[in-house]
Amino acid sequence: MALRPYIVGNWKMNGNRAMLAEARAIDRGAQRYRSVQVALAPPFPLLALLHDEVSAIGVGAQDCHAAAKGAHTGDVSAPMLDDIGADFVIVGHSERRRDHGETDAIVRAKAEAALAVDLGVIICVGETLEQRDAGHAEAVVEAQVDASLPCGEGAAAAVAIGNLSVAYEPVWAIGTGRVAAVEDVINMHAAIRARLVAMFGDAGGKVRILYGGSVNGENASVLMEAPGVGGALVGGASLTADAFLPIVAAAAADED
Ligand code: PEP
16 A cells, blocks of 8 residues: 655754744644645754644654664664654754764664664655766765665565655755756656665565655645655745645645
């Protein structure tokens, strides 16, 4: 059975307790679109608070450490996220790769740590503008998929139950207002799909591949209709219900 479209809001380092009102509004709105799986990833301080305010949407973190506990000042582990009721974690976002020097190997270790406690995992991949202009976009993203995705039995089990998603986020499209051309999105999603099938067999054909990069209420329909696009990872347009819910509605319309 095909999984529902997955629309995930990444609040990044934005938000405060007053913004929980937006989360409540998103939660209420999401109840009108049951054919879509909706989730928010707020910053760590809001995670438990937001979790307690919502019922229809998933709640996840923007990162976790690869270790379960220990001397890692400032970090948060996957078991800690699980303990407070988080549903999933995003790993390998390009801002983490850039700001914290996260390699594919680190991203894979984080993903495996999250799967070990049955969290859902969204693994981000995407090329820079220089890599795209040089004609290397697909090779770069395929290599990221091969080296960042978890492997082993835990990974196969997560894929089988829909706990693993991939977000294709061209770095140059994040927060810039520039959206990838639909044809390029379709081609890249097909390339990622081929890697997933090579890694996980038939089950890899069902993994949701989200698009991320300046998605908003105006461009969401055309992106959600694109073959192979299983949802969206949304930054700026996830900060208010007014901006986010039209994206959810676009994903629901594509299901009709
Ligand atoms: C993101 O942060 O993953 C993202 C896609 O941001 P934006 O929607 O603002 O481009």
